[in-house]
Amino acid sequence: MGAQIRWMWRRAKRNPLTIAGLSAVTAMILLSLLAPWVAPYPKDVSAVHPSERFQAPSRAHWFGTDELGRDILSRVIFGTRISLRVGSLVVALALAIGLPLGIVAGTFGGVLDEVLMRITDVFLSFPPLLLAMAISAILGATLVNVMIAIAIAWWPWYARLVRAEAVSIRERAYVEAARAAGASWRRIMWRHILPNSLAPVIVQASMDFGSVILTSASLSFLGLGAQSPTPEWGLMINIGRTFFLTHWWIVTFPGLAILIAVLAFNLTGDGLREILDPKAAPR
Amino acid sequence: MIAYIVRRLLIGLLSLVGASIVAFTLTRIVPSDPAAMWMGPRATPEQIERTQIELGLDQPIPVQYWRYVSGLARGDWGISIVTKRPVLRDLATYLPASIELILFGLLIGFAVGIPLGVFSSAKSGSLLDHGSRLVSIAGVALPSFWLAMLLQLTLAKWANLFPLTGRIDLLMEITNPVRRITGFLLLDALFTGNLSALRDALWHIVLPAVTLAMYPLGLATRMVRTTMLEVLSEDYVRTARASGIRELKVLRKYALRNAIGPVLTIAALTFGYSLVSTFLIESLFTWPGLGRYAAKAIVSVDYPAIMGVTMLVAVTYIGLNLIVDLVQALLDPRVRLS
Numbered sequence: 001m002g003a004q005i006r007w008m009w010r011r012a013k014r015n016p017l018t019i020a021g022l023s024a025v026t027a028m029i030l031l032s033l034l035a036p037w038v039a040p041y042p043k044d045v046s047a048v049h050p051s052e053r054f055q056a057p058s059r060a061h062w063f064g065t066d067e068l069g070r071d072i073l074s075r076v077i078f079g080t081r082i083s084l085r086v087g088s089l090v091v092a093l094a095l096a097i098g099l100p101l102g103i104v105a106g107t108f109g110g111v112l113d114e115v116l117m118r119i120t121d122v123f124l125s126f127p128p129l130l131l132a133m134a135i136s137a138i139l140g141a142t143l144v145n146v147m148i149a150i151a152i153a154w155w156p157w158y159a160r161l162v163r164a165e166a167v168s169i170r171e172r173a174y175v176e177a178a179r180a181a182g183a184s185w186r187r188i189m190w191r192h193i194l195p196n197s198l199a200p201v202i203v204q205a206s207m208d209f210g211s212v213i214l215t216s217a218s219l220s221f222l223g224l225g226a227q228s229p230t231p232e233w234g235l236m237i238n239i240g241r242t243f244f245l246t247h248w249w250i251v252t253f254p255g256l257a258i259l260i261a262v263l264a265f266n267l268t269g270d271g272l273r274e275i276l277d278p279k280a281a282p283r
Numbered sequence: 284m285i286a287y288i289v290r291r292l293l294i295g296l297l298s299l300v301g302a303s304i305v306a307f308t309l310t311r312i313v314p315s316d317p318a319a320m321w322m323g324p325r326a327t328p329e330q331i332e333r334t335q336i337e338l339g340l341d342q343p344i345p346v347q348y349w350r351y352v353s354g355l356a357r358g359d360w361g362i363s364i365v366t367k368r369p370v371l372r373d374l375a376t377y378l379p380a381s382i383e384l385i386l387f388g389l390l391i392g393f394a395v396g397i398p399l400g401v402f403s404s405a406k407s408g409s410l411l412d413h414g415s416r417l418v419s420i421a422g423v424a425l426p427s428f429w430l431a432m433l434l435q436l437t438l439a440k441w442a443n444l445f446p447l448t449g450r451i452d453l454l455m456e457i458t459n460p461v462r463r464i465t466g467f468l469l470l471d472a473l474f475t476g477n478l479s480a481l482r483d484a485l486w487h488i489v490l491p492a493v494t495l496a497m498y499p500l501g502l503a504t505r506m507v508r509t510t511m512l513e514v515l516s517e518d519y520v521r522t523a524r525a526s527g528i529r530e531l532k533v534l535r536k537y538a539l540r541n542a543i544g545p546v547l548t549i550a551a552l553t554f555g556y557s558l559v560s561t562f563l564i565e566s567l568f569t570w571p572g573l574g575r576y577a578a579k580a581i582v583s584v585d586y587p588a589i590m591g592v593t594m595l596v597a598v599t600y601i602g603l604n605l606i607v608d609l610v611q612a613l614l615d616p617r618v619r620l621s
Contacts, residue, residue, distance in 0.1 A: 017416070121294060122301025125601045126593070130559045131305075134593045137581045138309045214426060218563055221428050223582050237429060241567065244432050245440050245447075255429030262424035270420070 011275045018274070021267025024260060032081040039074035046229045054247050064249035066240065072249065075231035076257050082232050083261055086147055086216045087209040093151035095205065098158025103197065105159070106166025107189045117163070120156035128153040129215055136224045143232070146216050146225040154208065161204055165197030199276040203269055210265030217258050233258050287612055295605040302597040306590050307351050311344070355594065361587030365579065370591035373576060378595075379466030380450060381565070381572035385557040387488055388495030389550065396500040397546065400507025404515060405534055415504050422501020428563040431494045435567065438490065445490050448569040455483045491568045495560055499553040506549050510542040544611050551603035558596050 012018050036042045040062075049069030057064040063072035105113040123131065128150075135149035169175065170193060178188050217234030219225040226232035228239065233254040240250035326334075335341055339350055354360070360370040396419075403415035439447040446452065450468060451461070459480045461472045469488070472481035514520060515538055523533050561574025562581075569575070573592065580588035 017413075118294075118297060119301070121298055122305065125298040125302055125604070126305070126597050127555045127559045127600060129556075130593060130596050133559070133562065133581065134306075134309055134589060137584065137589050138586065210424065214424070217426060218428065221426075221563060222578060234426075237426075237432070241432065244436060248436055251429065251432050255426055255433070258426045258429065259421075259424055262426075263420060266420050266424055 008275050012271055015271055015274065017267050018271025021264045021269075021271060024264030025268050028080050028084060028261060028264065031077055032084050035078050035081055039071075039077040041071040041074045042078075044070040044074045045078050045231050054243070054250075056247075057249050063253040064247070066236070066250055067243055072236075072253050075236060076233070076253055078231040079233045079236070079254065079257060080261075082143070082226065082230065083213045083217070083258075086143070086150075087212045087265075090147050090150045090154065090212045090216070091205050091208055093147070094154035094208075095158055095201070097151070098155035098160075099162050099201065101155075102159035102162030103166050103189060103194060106163035107170060107185060107193055109167075113163070116159065120159050123153070123156040124160075126153070128157075129218060132215055133219060133222065133224065136219055141224045141227065143216075143220075143226045143230065146219050149219075150212055150215055154212070157208075158201065158204070161200060162197055165200060166193050169193050169196050203273040203276060206272055207266055207269030210262035210269070213265070214258060214262045284612065288609060291605060291608055291612075295601055298601045299598065302594065302601065303352050303355060304348070306594050306597075307348050309593075310351075310586055310590055311347075360591045360594070363580070363588040363591075364585045365583050365588065370587050373588065374573065374591055374595055376466075377571065377573045377576045379572075380468070380570060381558065381561050381574055383467050383469060384488060384491055384561065384565075384570060384572060385495060385554060387492035388557055389499050389553060391492055391496035392499030392553070393503050393546070393550070395496070396503030397507050397542075399500075400504045400542075401511060401534055401539060403504070404508045404511035404538075405530070407512060412508075415508065419501045419505040419508070422497045422499075422504070425497050427494055427497065427560050428567065430497060431491070431564045431567045434490045434494060446487050448567075450487050450570055451480060451484050452487070455480055491564060491570055494564050495557050498556055498560065499549065502549045502553060503546065506545045507542050510545050511538050514538045514541045544615060547607050547610060551600075551607040554603055555596065555600040558599065 012022065031038060041047075047070065049065070052065050052069035053067055055061055055065040055069075061071050061073065063076060066072055066075070101116055105116040126134075131153040132146070132149040135152055136146045139145040139149060166189075170188075175188055175192055178192060183191070216225060217232070217237075220232050220234030221238045223238060226235045228235065236254040237251045240247075240254070244251040339347060342350070358371055360374070362368065363370050363373055366373055399415045399418065403409075403412040406412055435447055438444045459477055461468060461477055461480050461484075462475050464471045464474060468484050469481060472478075472484055511534075520533060520537050523537055524530070558573070561570075561572055562577045563574070564570075565572050565574030566578045573595075576588070577592040579585070580592065
C-alpha cells in the first residue's frame with residue numbers, strides 16, 4: 001500500500017496542474033476548518049456595520065466591505081465551508097442513489113437494466129442545471145432544497161457510469177473464473193465488480209465536486225438556494241449585482257472564489273484520472 | 284439504417300413522455316396549493332375551491348396528467364401568473380432574442396475553440412498546448428454571471444468600448460426602428476436594409492455573446508484536441524506524413540474530418556447548456572429573451588411559466604440530440620451498427 005501511494009504521488013508530481021489543483025483543494029479544506037480563526041472579522045458573517053459600508057480594499061479589509069459594511073474576505077472564507085458542504089453532500093447523495101442502481105443493473109442486466117436505463121435517459125434529456133433549477137424553484141428557496149434538487153439531477157450520471165463499468169467488468173476472465181468456481185452473482189458484484197469500477201467513479205466524483213459548487217452558486221445567484229445573511233458566494237454576487245458598477249470588489253472576490261474552487265476540483269479530477277486510469281487520460 | 288432511425292425516434296419519444304411526466308410531477312408537488320397561488324393572497328376559501336375545480340385539480344392524477352399532456356400537444360401551455368398571458372405566446376415572443384444570442388456565442392466559441400484544439404494537438408506538450416488546456420478547463424469553470432459582470436465593468440463601464448446593457452440603443456429604436464419580421468433583430472435589420480440599426484445591434488450583442496461563448500469554447504478545444512490526438516496516432520496518418528504530404532494538409536484532410544462528429548455532438552449539447560446559461564446572464568444585460576423571462580418567473584414562483592420554459596428547453600435538447608445522432612449515423616456507419 002505504501003509503495004502504491006508513493007508511486008501515485010510520483011505520477012501526480014509530474015503534472016504541475018495536478019499539483020496546483022491538489023494544493024488549492026487542500027487550502028480550501030484548511031480554510032473551511034480554520035475559518036473562525038483565519039477570518040479577520042469572524043463576526044461579519046451576520047454582523048452589520050452601517051458606518052463602514054462600501055469600503056474599497058485596504059489593509060484593514062483586503063477584499064473591501066459590502067453594502068452592510070461586512071468584511072468580504074471573512075465572508076468569502078466562511079463561504080468555503082458552505083461550498084464544501086454542498087459539494088460533498090450532493091455528491092454523496094447522488095452516489096448513494098446512482099451507484100447501487102447502476103451496479104445492480106450492470107451486473108444482472110435484463111428488464112431491470114432496461115427500465116433503469118430508460119429512466120436515466122429521461123433525466124439526461126434535461127440539462128442538469130435546468131432540472132435542478134426547476135426542482136428547487138418548485139420546492140422553495142433554501143440551501144437544503146438546492147442540494148436535493150442538484151442530487152436528483154445528478155444521480156443518473158453515476159448510474160450510467162457505474163453500469164457501463166459493471167457491464168464491461170462482468171465479461172472479464174476473472175469474473176468467468178469466479179463463476180466457474182461457483183461464486184454467485186451477488187458475491188461477484190460485491191467482491192469483483194464494485195471494487196474494480198470505483199476508479200472512474202472517484203475521478204468523476206472529484207470533477208463533479210466543482211460542477212456542483214458552480215451549479216449551487218448559480219442557483220443562489222438566481223435567488224434560489226441560500227438566503228441572506230448566509231455568506232454563500234453565489235448569493236453574495238446576486239446581492240452585489242446592484243452595486244458592482246460603482247464598487248467592483250463586491251462581486252469580484254466571491255466570483256474569484258467560485259472560479260478557483262471549480263478549477264481546483266477539475267484539475268484534481270484530471271490528475272486523478274491520469275493516476276488511476278492512465279488509458280482514459282487525455283494525453 | 285432504418286432500424287436505427289426507428290429505435291432512435293422511439294427513444295426520443297420516450298424521453299419526451301418522460302420529460303412531460305417530470306414536469307407534471309413537479310407542478311403537483313408545489314408545497315403551496317396551485318389554486319391558492321393562482322387566486323393570490325386575498326382569496327376566500329370558496330374562491331379557491333372554485334378555482335380548484337376550474338383548473339381540474341379535483342380530478343384523479345392520471346386524468347390530470349392526460350389533460351396536461353393533451354394541452355401541451357394542442358399548444359395550451361397554461362397561463363403565466365405574472366404576465367397573465369398564454370405561456371406559449373410569451374415563449375414565442377422571447378425565444379428569438381435568446382436564439383440569436385446563443386448562435387452568436389456558439390459561433391465565437393467554435394471559431395476560437397476548434398483551431399485552438401487543432402494546433403494544440405499538433406504541438407502536443409508545447410506551451411501553446413498547456414495554455415489551451417488551461418483555457419479549456421477555465422472555460423467550463425467560469426461562472427458565466429460573474430464573467431458577464433466583469434466584462435460589463437471593464438469593457439463597458441471603464442473602457443467604454445461596448446454598451447452596458449440592452450439589445451439596441453434606445454435612441455436608435457426611435458430614429459431607426461426595425462420592423463419585426465422574424466423576431467431575430469439582426470436578420471430583420473438586414474432584411475429591411477436598416478444598416479445603422481444592424482451595426483448598433485451587433486455592437487450590443489458582443490459582450491453577452493462572448494460570455495456565453497466561454498463554455499462551448501472550452502469544450503470544443505478539449506474535444507477537438509482529444510479526437511485529433513487519437514487520429515494523429517493512426518497508421519494512415521503516419522503513412523500520409525511519410526509520403527511527404529504537408530502537415531497542414533494532413534491536419535485538415537485526414538484528422539480534422541474525424542473531429543466533425545464530436546464537434547456536432549458538443550454543438551447540440553452546448554446549445555442546450557447555453558439556453559440555460561441565458562437564465563443567468565440575460566437579466567444582467569437586460570436582454571429581452573427567454574432567460575430573463577425564466578429568471579423573473581423563478582423569482583416570482585410563476586410555475587406555469589417555469590414549467591413552460593423547462594419543457595421548451597427539454598424539447599429543444601431532446602430534438603437536437605436526436606438530429607445529431609441521426610446525422611452521425613448517416614456520416615459514420617460505425618454509429619448505426621453498434
